[in-house]
Amino acid sequence: MTVPNMITVARFLLVPAVVYWLLTGEWMMAFAGFVIAGISDGVDGLIARRFNQRSRLGSYLDPAADKLLLVSVFVVLGVLGQLPLWLVVAAVSRDALIVLAIFLSSLMGSPVEVRPLMVSKVNTAAQIALAGVVLAELAFATTFGPMRPALIIVSGILTVASAGAYLVTWSRHMNTHGEGGPQAGR
Incomplete structure (x- = not known):
């Protein structure tokens, strides 16, 4: 340790x-x-x-x-x-889908190497900034003008883009490394 x-x-x-x-x-x-x-x-x-x-x-x-x-x-x-539920659902669903894809890949004998994509890193930074802004607004009883709404939109767009990028990357991996190719198990 x-x-x-x-x-x-x-x-x-x-x-x-x-x-x-x-x-x-x-x-x-x-x-x-x-x-x-x-x-x-x-x-x-x-x-x-x-x-x-x-x-x-x-x-x-x-x-x-x-x-x-x-x-x-x-x-x-x-x-x-303090955050729109659609954004929370999108963010949690994205993470759950990534974990599920990793689990399925391993279960099918084709483990995928976990490497964060650039869009994912930017997404995480936007989500951290958004959480920090909301917490600071609450802690100091203030608002930072349009910063929160802008970060909500940016986080939403990046969450969807990141989920899509991971889905494409995972699909390519599974088509290339999956057992019996893309039609296996059908």
Whole structure:
């Protein structure tokens, strides 16, 4: 268990706290927890690279912790009416479809290498920015003008684009590596 992995585990443990603070209206605490999680994500990556503490476990834990926090915050903000439900459903569905595709590929004996696409990285950045803006608006009882609506639109477009890109990539992989080709199992 490396130092970066311990930091990542702490980030996992921070998720229920952030969710609790959101559900109880403790906006400043929720915002602070979200910011601390973001900073810890950067710190664990820096330590892993700088001190050669990269690990296979960390390569799975780190993105899982990030995704758990972001999905949890999105869901709760949707339930609280702070994000449109269509966006929450789109974001959660996209992630569920990716996990399902990875699972199916492995189950069919054709595991797909998980590599984030550029559109996915931009999508994640937009979703993090959106969650951060909403949490900051709640924590500081302010609004940032058109920033939230703009980020909602951008996040929605990027979520759909990312889901489509992953679907195309997965379909190509399965047609190339799947058992018996594209007609197998029909």
